[in-house]
Amino acid sequence: MSRELPTVQNGAADQGSGEAGSAGGPPDQPPAVSSGKLMLTLGLAGAIAGLVIVLVFGWADPRIQAYRAKVLREAVQEVLSGPARYETLYVTADGLSPTPPAGVDTVMAEKVFLGYDASDEPIGYAITGSEPGFQDFIFLIFGYDAGRERVLGMKVLESKETPGLGDKIFKDLEFVDGFREAAPPLVGVKPGAGTGDEHEVDMITGATISSRTVIEIINHRIEDLGPLLESGAAAEAAGAAGADDAARTVSVGRESGAGTEES
Amino acid sequence: MGELFWILISAMLINNFTLHLFLGLCPFMGVSARVETAVRMGMANIFVLVMTAICVWLLNTFVLPYAPYLRLISFIVVIASFVQITEMTIKRFSPTLFRQLGIFLPLITTNCAILGFAIFNTNRSYDFLEGLFFALGAGLGLTLALVLMASIREESELASIPALARNMGLVLIVAGSLSLAFMGFAGLFTS
Amino acid sequence: MRETTAGYDVVRGIWKENPVLVQLLGLCPALAVTNTVANSIAMGLATFFVLVGSSLLVSTFKRWIPHEVRISAYILIIATFVTIADLVLAAVVPLIHKELGAFIALIVVNCMILGRQEAFASKRSVGRSLLDAVGTGTGFMIALLMMGGFREILGNGSLLGFSIFGENFEPWIIMILPPGGFLTLGFILLAFGWWRERRAEVVRIRQWPHGVASREEAA
Numbered sequence: 223m224s225r226e227l228p229t230v231q232n233g234a235a236d237q238g239s240g241e242a243g244s245a246g247g248p249p250d251q252p253p254a255v256s257s258g259k260l261m262l263t264l265g266l267a268g269a270i271a272g273l274v275i276v277l278v279f280g281w282a283d284p285r286i287q288a289y290r291a292k293v294l295r296e297a298v299q300e301v302l303s304g305p306a307r308y309e310t311l312y313v314t315a316d317g318l319s320p321t322p323p324a325g326v327d328t329v330m331a332e333k334v335f336l337g338y339d340a341s342d343e344p345i346g347y348a349i350t351g352s353e354p355g356f357q358d359f360i361f362l363i364f365g366y367d368a369g370r371e372r373v374l375g376m377k378v379l380e381s382k383e384t385p386g387l388g389d390k391i392f393k394d395l396e397f398v399d400g401f402r403e404a405a406p407p408l409v410g411v412k413p414g415a416g417t418g419d420e421h422e423v424d425m426i427t428g429a430t431i432s433s434r435t436v437i438e439i440i441n442h443r444i445e446d447l448g449p450l451l452e453s454g455a456a457a458e459a460a461g462a463a464g465a466d467d468a469a470r471t472v473s474v475g476r477e478s479g480a481g482t483e484e485s
Numbered sequence: 486m487g488e489l490f491w492i493l494i495s496a497m498l499i500n501n502f503t504l505h506l507f508l509g510l511c512p513f514m515g516v517s518a519r520v521e522t523a524v525r526m527g528m529a530n531i532f533v534l535v536m537t538a539i540c541v542w543l544l545n546t547f548v549l550p551y552a553p554y555l556r557l558i559s560f561i562v563v564i565a566s567f568v569q570i571t572e573m574t575i576k577r578f579s580p581t582l583f584r585q586l587g588i589f590l591p592l593i594t595t596n597c598a599i600l601g602f603a604i605f606n607t608n609r610s611y612d613f614l615e616g617l618f619f620a621l622g623a624g625l626g627l628t629l630a631l632v633l634m635a636s637i638r639e640e641s642e643l644a645s646i647p648a649l650a651r652n653m654g655l656v657l658i659v660a661g662s663l664s665l666a667f668m669g670f671a672g673l674f675t676s
Numbered sequence: 677m678r679e680t681t682a683g684y685d686v687v688r689g690i691w692k693e694n695p696v697l698v699q700l701l702g703l704c705p706a707l708a709v710t711n712t713v714a715n716s717i718a719m720g721l722a723t724f725f726v727l728v729g730s731s732l733l734v735s736t737f738k739r740w741i742p743h744e745v746r747i748s749a750y751i752l753i754i755a756t757f758v759t760i761a762d763l764v765l766a767a768v769v770p771l772i773h774k775e776l777g778a779f780i781a782l783i784v785v786n787c788m789i790l791g792r793q794e795a796f797a798s799k800r801s802v803g804r805s806l807l808d809a810v811g812t813g814t815g816f817m818i819a820l821l822m823m824g825g826f827r828e829i830l831g832n833g834s835l836l837g838f839s840i841f842g843e844n845f846e847p848w849i850i851m852i853l854p855p856g857g858f859l860t861l862g863f864i865l866l867a868f869g870w871w872r873e874r875r876a877e878v879v880r881i882r883q884w885p886h887g888v889a890s891r892e893e894a895a
Contacts, residue, residue, distance in 0.1 A: 259742065260744060263742055263745065263749070264748060267752055271558070271753070271756040274756060274760070275554050275555070275760065275763075276554065278760045279554040281763075283763075285767035285768075286763075289767075289770045354495075356671055356672045357499070357500070357671050357672075358495070358500060384671070385832075507707045507857065510704050510707070511701075511703070514700060554759060554763070557758060557759050557762075558752065561784060561785075565751070596785070597785045597786075600784065604782075650866055650869060651869070652865060652868075654863070654865030654868070655866075657861050658859060661859035664858055665850070668855065
């Protein structure tokens with residue numbers, strides 16, 4: 223190599239550029255341009271590029287954030303059947319709290335949403351969860367009434383399941399509806415083979431694994447968060463059947479997906 | 486530990502970078518004529534991927550939270566630099582290998598697989614260890630696809646192929662069959 | 677370099693040197709996002725924007741870009757345009773942005789764009805570079821539309837979301853899955869190969885010396 227590597231400065235681009243240029247250049251090199259000029263050119267170009275990007279970002283970012291908030295809001299509305307308002311609660315070691323735990327990024331922190339109806343009575347929690355399905359992770363949100371121990375609704379937010387089969391977990395409205403008023407722990411049954419038990423949910427023929435994953439996500443999340451939800455709901459539940467809440471065993475150590483996944 | 490294993494196997498088999506996610510197709514089409522070259526290209530890719538995983542983690546943790554819009558540019562710069570370093574390292578320690586790989590090394594820079602890996606890694610917010618396993622799985626998957634394609638192409642060189650197919654059309658159809666076969670890995674891990 | 681007419685510069689990218697179908701560049705997006713026509717259009721437009729924008733800039737500033745760092749400079753310019761396209765898509769059509777996913781960002785490493793800068797925009801006038809970029813971008817879009825149409829019609833029974841075949845059509849699901857991408861492009865290339873073979877055969881026959889009565893004798 224006839225050329226030395228330019229000294230590494232703040233622009234790491236130079237390191238790649240020096241070699242790439244000489245590797246692709248003609249065999250008889252033109253007189254070497256000073257490294258200073260190279261870096262100046264690249265630095266200037268980089269600065270202009272950065273400026274343009276910052277401007278576009280400033281315009282675009284509020285819209286992107288607004289859209290994300292809207293998607294979440296609509297999902298919560300759907301699984302809780304139209305609450306008048308909802309509040310965000312963060313999951314901490316001691317229970318649910320409206321303030322995020324210290325040192326944790328609010329976007330990544332695990333949270334649940336507590337919905338209230340028009341008369342300010344709590345309807346239930348909206349909880350997210352994700353686990354590997356057939357192809358890749360399935361990410362969903364579901365509504366849960368901790369007082370009556372009933373699932374209120376389910377909505378798949380992200381899935382990459384097989385089109386035509388696995389994607390029925392959100393396309394088959396009967397399947398989605400089957401989660402309303404189901405009682406955890408949910409048990410999946412073949413359509414038509416159920417006994418009408420309140421724990422049963424009809425699965426999708428031909429998409430056993432995808433539908434089972436949806437059921438498992440809900441079961442696991444309720445197992446993990448159950449005690450925390452009850453402690454929150456017990457303080458506010460109106461007319462809850464308090465006797466049922468006692469002494470629920472929680473299985474330990476099941477790793478379920480983290481909170482909100484940003485796409 | 487189970488989750489790390491899932492990440493590895495998922496990137497390698499279930500969501501193979503080349504046959505399912507359509508990344509790394511340029512080398513797949515161009516380098517897959519000989520098994521030996523394919524293996525070497527695969528190894529180089531694994532190395533660059535693992536290094537990229539480390540750099541991406543560093544960037545995402547310390548630099549990019551302050552300037553998320555510079556993500557793409559910084560990734561490209563880092564990848565280009567690493568490929569340079571790899572090229573120089575190979576040239577010093579194994580000139581034969583360097584001569585054999587020739588133009589392919591700089592091509593790794595424009596290999597969508599490396600940049601695609603960096604982006605997926607960031608989108609899924611993998612931590613350091615998860616990122617490494619993801620890189621390993623992706624690299625192994627790339628190598629696997631490359632070697633499979635190369636073996637098939639080497640074998641088919643002796644077959645009589647009609648003139649109309651003596652182009653990349655056949656390679657793509659073979660790739661389609663491979664992709665179809667790899668779909669069988671879906672559902673490998675059931676909860 | 678052979679002097680080409682302005683018209684040729686445009687048309688070349690569309691047919692004769694179509695980036696996807698002839699040069700086999702930019703395959704990653706061509707296969708990945710062509711599962712529906714809507715996605716193909718979005719990706720085609722985004723790539724068109726990046727290609728034309730970077731060609732314009734590279735051609736305008738070619739005298740100020742030192743030869744040694746030209747590749748890095750091109751990539752910087754391309755990456756800037758891609759970032760802009762990514763942000764604009766995310767803000768304006770978030771659903772499509774989600775479908776295209778990481779592949780918008782991957783436009784940066786689309787060999788086609790870098791290739792055009794290196795081979796053309798860095799050497800020719802701004803006007804010609806613009807024409808070349810428009811031609812190549814259009815060729816890319818056409819290729820994407822071909823594949824997207826094929827895959828969506830067969831794999832989903834729809835076109836742009838509108839169902840064409842009605843209730844009883846059993847879609848050929850594989851077409852919108854990854855293998856379908858490979859197979860579709862493969863079959864298109866086979867069709868091209870067949871077409872080229874027929875043309876070459878006609879030329880061969882015409883060039884054969886006189887006195888040959890039939891094709892069998894010529895072959």
